[in-house]
Amino acid sequence: MGELSNCPKCNTLFVKTEIHDVCRECYKEEDAKFQKVYEFIRKRENRTATMPEVEQATGVEQDLIMKWIKIGKLKVASMPNIGYKCERCGSLIKTGKLCEPCKKGITNELTSLKKEEERQLAQKRATYFS
Structure with a gap:
């Protein structure tokens, strides 16, 4: 309505x-x-x-x-x-709202951010504190 x-x-x-x-x-x-x-x-x-x-x-x-x-x-x-x-x-x-190159650029940025977060998380898990 x-x-x-x-x-x-x-x-x-x-x-x-x-x-x-x-x-x-x-x-x-x-x-x-x-x-x-x-x-x-x-x-x-x-x-x-x-x-x-x-x-x-x-x-x-x-x-x-x-x-x-x-x-x-x-x-x-x-x-x-x-x-x-x-x-x-x-x-x-x-x-849409974005052209194809911008869509690809944003997707690539998100992918690299995700990989960086995964790398940092893996590094945290590998660190031992005494």
């Missing part, structure tokens, strides 16, 4: 749900903007457009376009120049 909240755009009171994070009127506005962006990037000649080019051609803010990509409303798999920034390094990504 939703919770009572103020719309972040117009400050109207509404019931916030997992699907809608703005009031009904603002959602209708967002949906109209989405249709404009979708129609633009659907055209073959616009598939290589960058985020600023899409913003300029449609008049829709980049933040809103990135929101649609993050929630999966806008599929950009066939558009090489549209995405959002990795939260660690800022490179362009299309899914």
Whole structure:
């Protein structure tokens, strides 16, 4: 069930749900903007457009376009120049919060930390006190 909240755009009171994070009127506005962006990037000649080019051609803010990509409303798999920034390094990504190199780097760091902890634990066990 939703919770009572103020719309972040117009400050109207509404019931916030997992699907809608703005009031009904603002959602209708967002949906109209989405249709404009979708129609633009659907055209073959616009598939290589960058985020600023899409913003300029449609008049829709980049933040809103990135929101649609993050929630999966806008599929950009066939558009090489549209995405959002990795939260660690800022490179362009299309899914998740981190790019693959950052994921691998974090995994490697965790693995080396785990090995270091295991080494220290083994060293503690081998030490005898008299």
